[in-house]
Amino acid sequence: MKRLILMVMAVLFSSLTWAQSPTKRASGENGGSIKRGERGTHMKSRDNAEPGRLQLSAFGGLSMPMGRYKNEIGRAKNGYFGGLAVDQYFRGNKWGIGLDARFLNHDMRKFDSVFFDNGHIGTTYFNHPSFQHIALSVGPTYRASFGKVDLEAFLRGGVLFEGFPQYAQSIYVNAAAGPPAKLFDTYYTSNSKEKTKSWMGLGGIRISYALNNNWGLFAQADYLRAFGKSFGKDSSEFYVTRYNEKKTLGAKDVLNVKDGQITNILDFYEEQPITQKTFVQAINVGLGIKYTFGSKRKPAPAPVTKTVAPPAPAAPKDILVVVKDKQTGFALSGVKVKVSRNGADNTSISNADGQAERIKAAEKGAYLVTAVKNGIAAEPVNIAEEDFNKAGNVIYKEIFHDDPRFTLIGETVRANDNSKLPGIGTVLTNTGNSRNMTQISDAEAKFVYQLEQASDYHIVASQAGKFSQTESVTTKGLDRSKTLYVTLKLGVSNLDAGAVFVLKNIHYDFDKWNIRPDAGRILDNLVNVMAQNPGLRIELSSHTDSRGKDAYNLRLSQQRAESAVNYLVSKGVARDRMVAKGYGETRLLNRCANGVDCSEDEHQANRRTEIKVLKY
Structure with a gap:
């Protein structure tokens, strides 16, 4: 079988080489002479050979042991294999050099137990009862292309990292009391090492079908074997030692034991x-x-026997690439776009209209367009030579970027007049997993974050001498196929002495003053403000609406203010930097005093938590 496979591979290599050499066959058929016009044509064909391409392959399937490795010695069963191959083809993409890395697993056929009159024969497996190998090899590859079908033949040499099973088949004789005693090993592995190495060879055939210019599927068959008796100082082969049977132990046979030895063992072995x-x-x-x-460049036309004037070169054209969001079709800005040809790249960033930098007067040829944003690559787009033959002076291509996240476009502004305030640090927190991301607004006061679907976020300014409210952003209820951008203006104020800020979204349960988890996240922003401004001293106050008794409201608001201060102290803020003050209903912001009929929203405006800068 091995010789047959090697002969088939040799024939295939010879056939492929002959099939891919039309120039040599043509010259032979014409008596070995080449006309002057033909010589120029053949030279041009070699100059226009397709640049060598790099190919990555992943494969797996059935691995079938052979010979004594399968039969009486190795006892290896059919198993599986899987691996990766890298092939770098030379110019013309016929010959190349390849690297193959694979794993093979062959379980072994286990031994059956044999029972005789006063005992049994059993097998102990000291490790996994299977052969496990890792093969690394390198060698030449040859390819013949037939339209969308490629036929590749490869020959490799390298190192096989071998893993052998370890076991012993032993005779156990029943004892008068206790478990059976092991008295004799009839069949056992005798490898010098459980894990060793050997030289190896690998040869095979791969038939592939091109799905498109880059991707393909293939079927593969190959033969692998180890060579040599040793690798360095270690043995490379699998060893077993056994005693041949003279007579098979049967159910009625008895082994005689004296002083821990079997006296009639030579009757059977x-x-x-x-x-x-x-x-x-x-x-x-x-x-x-x-x-x-x-x-992949299309094959050059067959050589002709008469001189033909070369066609006029195609006029250069501009190349315009526009990036769009795949889910919404919206133009996408801030994307890194690369237009490549023959190792030369033109790289630019898409503008607000999704347009990359226009390439003017591009020469005719094949180009590859790639785009990346936020670490996510778009599906590449090809520009073929045929595009230069079409009408018009501009080759227009769209490339679609697919990021399932939403994009938050924020702006830091002054809280008092909404004017732009650049260079402000921001912190975005995912309330679901408490993960933080930071960013500083740019020269246009802009900051950009990517938001996961169906998630809630808090965002605040984080900078010494500044204060902002904790703003909430959510993507829950948004449809990514219709919405790409979420916008936000983050108001920022200076921490000036005497300044008063209302802490938004600080809520308490009815008739309670303990700090709820949602209020704690808002107060955590205040903890950061106090840490960034060690000279800051504040009054933290709580206010109620006019409903309820005045004395009760005053007492409840004081308890709430003290709870907020205690929470900040628990987070490491010194107590002497804060004053807790409850004002009850003494500082209403609107007309809703005792006895005045007001809406719930008007009452809500009076229920608030404030901080006042006492010293900075």
Whole structure:
């Protein structure tokens, strides 16, 4: 079988080489002469050979052991294999060099237990009862292309990292009391090491079908075997030692034991053991997927026997690339766009209309367009030579970026007049997992964050001498196929002595003054403000509406103010930097005094928590 496979591979290599050499066959058929016009044509064909492409392949499937490795010595069963291959083809994409890395697993056929009159024969497995190998190899690859079908043949050499099972088949004789005693090993592994190495060879055929310019599916068959008896100082083969049977132990046979020895063992087994060995070999059949970098150039036309004037070069054209959000179709700004050809890149950032920098008077050829934003790459777009033959002076291409997240576009502004305030640090917190992200607003006072779907966030300014409210942002209820952007203006104020700020979203349960978790997150912002401004001293006050008795409201508001101060103290803020003050209903912000009929919203305006800057 091994010789047959090697012969088939040799024939395939020869056939492929002959099939891919039309120039040589043509010259031979014409008596070995080339006309002057033909010579120029052939030279041009070689100059226009397709640049070599890099190919990555992943594969896996059935691995079938062979020979003594499968049969009486190795006892290896059909298993599985999987791996990766990298092939770098040379110019023309016929010959290349490849690297193959794979894992093979062959479970072994276990031994059956044998029972006789006063005992049994059993097998102990000291590790996994399987052969597990890692193969690393490198060597030449040859490819023949037939439209969308590629036929590749490869030959590799390298190192096989071998993992052998360890076991012993033993005779156990029943004892008068206690468990059976192990008295004799009839069959056991005798490897110098459980894990060792060997030289290896690998050869095979791969037939692939191109799904598009880069992706393809393939079927693969190859033969792998180990070579040599040793690798360095270590043995490379699998060893077993056994005693040949003279007579098979049957159910009625009795083994006689005296002083821990079996006296009639030679009735059943030869006196001297024999040691056998085998190397690893297997045929592997599987399926895989491959990705080929770059673009595939169409084959040059067959050479002609008469001189033809070269066609006029196509006029240069501008290339315009527009980036769009795949889910909404909106133009996408801030995307890094790269237009590449023959190793040269033109890189730019898309503008507010999604347009990358226009490439003017681009030469005719094949181009690859890629785009990346927020670490996510868009599906590449190809510009073919045929695009230069179409009408018009501009080649227009759209590339679609697919990021499932929403985009928060924020702006830091002065709280008193909404004018832009650049260079302000911001902190965005995901309330679901408490993860924080930070960013400083740019020269246009803008900041941008990516928001996960169906999530709640808090955002605040974080900068010495500044204060902002804790603003809430949510993507819950938003449809990503219709919405891309979420906008926010973050008002920022100076921490001037005498300044008063209402802390938004500080809520207490009815008739309670303990700090709820949602209020705690708001107060955590105040903790950061106090930490960034060690010279800051504040009054933290609580206010109620006019409903209820005046004395009760005064007492409840004082308890709430003290709870807020105690929370800040628990977070490390010195108590002497804060004053807790409850004002009850003494500082109403509107007309809603005792006895005045007001709406719930008007009463809500009076229920608030404030901070006043006492010293900064």
